[in-house]
Amino acid sequence: MRNGIAMPNPTRSLIRSSLCAVALLGACCVSVAQPGNSQPAAPLLPIKPEEILSHATRSVEWYRGLESVEQLPGTPQDLLARDRLRDESVTAVRLAFDFGQASAAILSAGRASGASDNSAGAATGFTGQLDQITDRVSERIKALQAQESSLDAQISHARGRERTTLVAQRGDVTAALALVREVQTNMQDMQRFESYSLMGESSGEGGLGAQLAELQKSVPEVSARRSTSSGNASAGTSSGGSKSASSGGSASAGATTSATTSTSGSSLSAGGTAVAFRPESAGILALGAEWLSLHNTRRQLSAAIKQTGALIDDANKLRRAVTGAVRGVMREAFAPSANADAKQLNAQKAVLEAGAADFKKLSTALVPIGDQGLTLESAQGTLREWDNQVALRSASVSRYFVLRIGVLLASIAVVLVISEIWRRATFRYLRDPRRRRQFLVLRRVAVGFALTVLIVFGLISELGSVATYVGFVTAGIAVAMQNVILAIVAYFFLIGRYGVRVGDRITLAGVTGRVVDIGLIRIYLMELAGSELHSTGRIVVLSNAVLFQPTALFKQIPGAEYVWHTITLTLAATADVIEANRRLKAAADEAYAKYRPGIERQYAAVQKLVDWDTSTPQPEVRVRWAESGLECSVRYPVEPEHSAAVDQQMLNALRDALAKDPPLQGPPAEGAALKLSDS
DSSP, rough: OTTOOOOOHHHHHHHHHHHHHHHHHHHHHHOOOOOOOOOOOOOOOOHHHHHHHHHHHHHHHHHHHHHHHTOOOOOOOHHHHHHHHHHHHHHHHHHHHHHHHHHHHHHHHHHHHHHHTTTOOOOHHHHHHHHHHHHHHHHHHHHOOOOHHHHHHHHHHOOOOHHHHHHHHHHHHHHHHHHHHHHHHHHHHHHHHHHHHHHHHHGGGGGHHHHHHHHHTTTTHHHHHHOOOHHHHHHOOOSSSHHHHHHHHHHHHHHHHHHHHHHHHHHHHHTTTHHHGGGGGGGGGHHHHHHHHHHHHHHHHHHHHHHHHHHHHHHHHHHHHHHHHHHHHHHHOOOOOSSSSHHHOOOOHHHHHHHHHHHHHHHHHHEEEEEEEEHHHHHHHHHHHHHHHHHHHHHHHHHHHHHHHHHHHHHHHHHHHHHHHHHHHHHHOOHHHHHHHHHHHHHHHHHHHHHHHHHHHHHHGGGGGHHHHOOOOOOOOHHHHHHHHHHHHHHHHSTTTTTEEEOOOOEEEEEEEEEEEEESSEEEEEEETTTEEEEEEEEEEGGHHHHGGGSOOOEEETOOOEEEEEEEEETTTTTTTHHHHHHHHHEEEEEHSSSSHHHHHHHHHHTTTHHHHHHOOOOOEEEEEEETTEEEEEEEEOOOOGHHHHHHHHHHHHHHTTTTTSOOSSSSSGSSEEEEEEE
């Protein structure tokens, strides 16, 4: 590992072999003997650093998960239970870090003791060789520096050939010193590289404590709780003013607790709607949303309980490993001795002292991991209690939800049954189609209103709290939609007994046309124009509210599509009035007889809609005196689609009647004045 980066094993082995060759070369240069290798001692704690770090990481993740669980809607709002769970979670994480730090200290102490045991002979392994070579190189440098200083002193007093010899010797010493210093630099680089390599091979065993410290910084609550606990402990053990110190520590602890409580209180106020929720007065929508929320809460609580159980199993596994190490130490310490001489007793005493020291080290890790297991079990019990309470609440919400749906469906079924009875009674007791249609429309409106009210009251809860708001909104809507309201009221006027229906020809707001459709807000007309009232191909859309305007509504009687035409003939003033009336009446009746059945069918349809007898449509002849002579008007019904042919037949029949022998006095028939009009 260079700068904390681990190298692959083949590369590390190759570099180590090269360094070993350089080290041996340096050893030869400085005449250092290489010691033999010895087997390393077994570790006191049979736990890998990766397992310790993994347990601490899982504890922190579990703590973060509990923070989100506490904010879930539907969880019990008991402040004591929430504070207890928060304290248990913080304590469990703190104990995990205590166990990790204690285990790291045990592992480090185990390596240090092993090195001290081997220091009587020589350092073991490649690292020990490098240390020995470095020490010998340092001693050699000191010797050469002393020799160089001695030669400098001798040179300062020497003369002639002796001075030349000393200068040459000093040059050799300087060259040797430069070589040894270069070897020392290389040895220092090799030591640095080997330290990085060992860190990479041991997966950071030497840096376990630092890694745990960095991880602990991500949980400031643990540091705050630890500082509070240490403050209370120091206050309790201090001499003089112990009461004031302990009271100060209690005050700080109380401040921390109050801060935690205030935090929980704020979360409760944020989720206070869950407390105020009453399923017995809630609607279907609110009950459905609450059930989904509780279901999600139960799912996350189950996940938290499962995660807590996995963390308990992990803690128990580590506790069993530490307990096994403690039992091994106790077995070695209290092993029976066959000989009871002084030498054996002294050796057993040393073993007991070493066992006591090892037991003290292991207890620093055994106590926190055991306490963490108990704390986690307590937290798991709290979570299970919460899950049971949420389950009971979810069951209650489910019952009310099913009840609300059942009541709503039953109410809708009752309304639909009444609607069907209304429909059958309408068809059975009402013979008039228009009255029947009106009652059916009224039935649809009433049923729609009843279903709307039932659905609104079934889906929405707490309607009384919004009554005032609904009143203001209704008033505003009434002012803003007054034209729409007028149109809706006009709709019921239009569909009255003598009202308008589809197919009628009406004149409304100055527009003449046939009714295409009558809506609750608008009426649709197919525009008619011309003397023949032919369709223009345009649809006119009018608001029903125009019915309340001053303009009149003209409507053709339903079923009567015929119109009245008039032919006016002017005869000489000397013509016989009675004869002219008789001839014209006979001719008009003869021409009318050809299309009489169609007119009579329409007349029969009209008679069904009115309560009085109207005159039968037939040609009428009126004769009156005018300045130009005797004016004869023949008025007759005609169907619009056949009006041109009927007018031609009627005119020919009237001309033939006037031309009969003896002809009436006056101008010839073909020269008579003719006037055609509709009425």
